Amino acid sequence: MTKKSAYTVAVVGATGAVGTEMLSVLAERKFPVDNVLPLASSKSAGGDVSFDGNDLKVKLLTKDSFQGIDIALFSAGMDVSKEYAPVAAKAGAVVIDNSSAWRMDPQVPLVVPEVNPHDIEKHRGIIANPNCSTIQMVVALKPLHDEAQITRIVVSTYQSVSGTGKNAMDELAEQCRQLLSFGDIKPKVYPNQIAFNCLPHIDDFLPTGYTKEEMKMVNETRKIMGDQSIGVSATTVRVPVFVSHAESINIETKKKLSAEEARAILSMAPGVQLFDDPSRGVYPLQIDSAGTDAVFVGRIREDDSIPKGLNMWVVADNLRKGAALNAVPVSYTHLRAHETEADLVCRLLL
Numbered sequence: 001m002t003k004k005s006a007y008t009v010a011v012v013g014a015t016g017a018v019g020t021e022m023l024s025v026l027a028e029r030k031f032p033v034d035n036v037l038p039l040a041s042s043k044s045a046g047g048d049v050s051f052d053g054n055d056l057k058v059k060l061l062t063k064d065s066f067q068g069i070d071i072a073l074f075s076a077g078m079d080v081s082k083e084y085a086p087v088a089a090k091a092g093a094v095v096i097d098n099s100s101a102w103r104m105d106p107q108v109p110l111v112v113p114e115v116n117p118h119d120i121e122k123h124r125g126i127i128a129n130p131n132c133s134t135i136q137m138v139v140a141l142k143p144l145h146d147e148a149q150i151t152r153i154v155v156s157t158y159q160s161v162s163g164t165g166k167n168a169m170d171e172l173a174e175q176c177r178q179l180l181s182f183g184d185i186k187p188k189v190y191p192n193q194i195a196f197n198c199l200p201h202i203d204d205f206l207p208t209g210y211t212k213e214e215m216k217m218v219n220e221t222r223k224i225m226g227d228q229s230i231g232v233s234a235t236t237v238r239v240p241v242f243v244s245h246a247e248s249i250n251i252e253t254k255k256k257l258s259a260e261e262a263r264a265i266l267s268m269a270p271g272v273q274l275f276d277d278p279s280r281g282v283y284p285l286q287i288d289s290a291g292t293d294a295v296f297v298g299r300i301r302e303d304d305s306i307p308k309g310l311n312m313w314v315v316a317d318n319l320r321k322g323a324a325l326n327a328v329p330v331s332y333t334h335l336r337a338h339e340t341e342a343d344l345v346c347r348l349l350l
């Protein structure tokens with residue numbers, strides 16, 4: 001991709017929860033676009049999406065959609081990414097894909113800008129965005145890993161329904177209305193009632209008893225941290241919250257880190273905001289983090305059951321930090337100074 005003062009950006013899946021957020025972030029961050037092309041399947045093509053105060057017509061996604069596109073942001077699901085990301089890359093676009101289609105492909109960098117921006121250099125046309133639960137966890141843990149070498153992570157998630165999409169948000173609202181008026185509910189999106197309930201079930205179950213979501217957290221964390229020796233044990237849970245995911249994380253380290261030392265490290269960490277004064281009621285909350293850009297960390301405690309361990313509570317907006325903000329360019333100033341393509345894409349991600 002050649003250096004330009006403005007770029008042509010396609011957003012595949014532009015009408016979905018993440019696609020809409022990608023368009024918002026592109027406009028908010030004043031990314032230098034000379035043209036934005038919203039693309040979708042036949043179900044949504046023909047409608048309008050809003051970009052920077054203007055309505056844009058959503059075009060039908062076809063194999064010819066990517067001629068002249070510099071950057072293609074994909075948020076349309078795995079099957080679409082598998083089929084169309086290589087087509088877009090072949091047409092000369094740099095693809096940033098939000099699905100799991102390419103994440104574990106050894107030829108495809110899996111990038112979180114605060115953690116492994118250097119991996120962008122290795123791309124061959126496709127860069128993968130991790131799962132939202134992985135992103136917020138590695139942003140919080142990488143600075144601690146650099147200091148004390150994490151050997152094991154045990155994580156339980158509390159994931160909002162927006163991770164499933166708009167239909168799940170509608171289902172939660174509708175079930176709340178029904179239950180509060182003593183009506184009957186019929187779960188459609190989830191296999192069980194989500195209102196006033198927690199479901200230890202995200203994505204499909206595997207023969208091992210783990211879910212695919214849990215294994216994404218295991219495998220993606222190791223790839224992004226560049227350390228296959230880290231043990232990761234995950235339990236992923238859907239909770240009746242609209243936006244933002246929370247995680248209870250326990251780590252075991254090679255070098256002892258006190259809670260105070262961990263706080264000092266995280267107070268300087270890129271992308272992290274420390275919210276840790278429990279005696280004054282200060283700890284990260286999902287309702288506060290919705291609509292914001294940071295990964296919030298609090299409740300940092302030493303784990304007294306092991307010689308070198310810590311517990312913490314990590315919260316982030318899954319649609320912004322967990323997807324759009326990992327994939328969308330944010331700084332015009334940085335972009336103007338880019339020298340190489342890798343540098344440019346790095347700016348896009350940061």
Ligand code: 3JN
Binds near residue numbers: 078130159162164
């Ligand atoms: O459920 C969540 O909170 C996050 C969901 C992510 C998701 C949903 C359907 C398919 C993914 C993902 O990003 O891993 C995928 C997928 O691409 O496999």
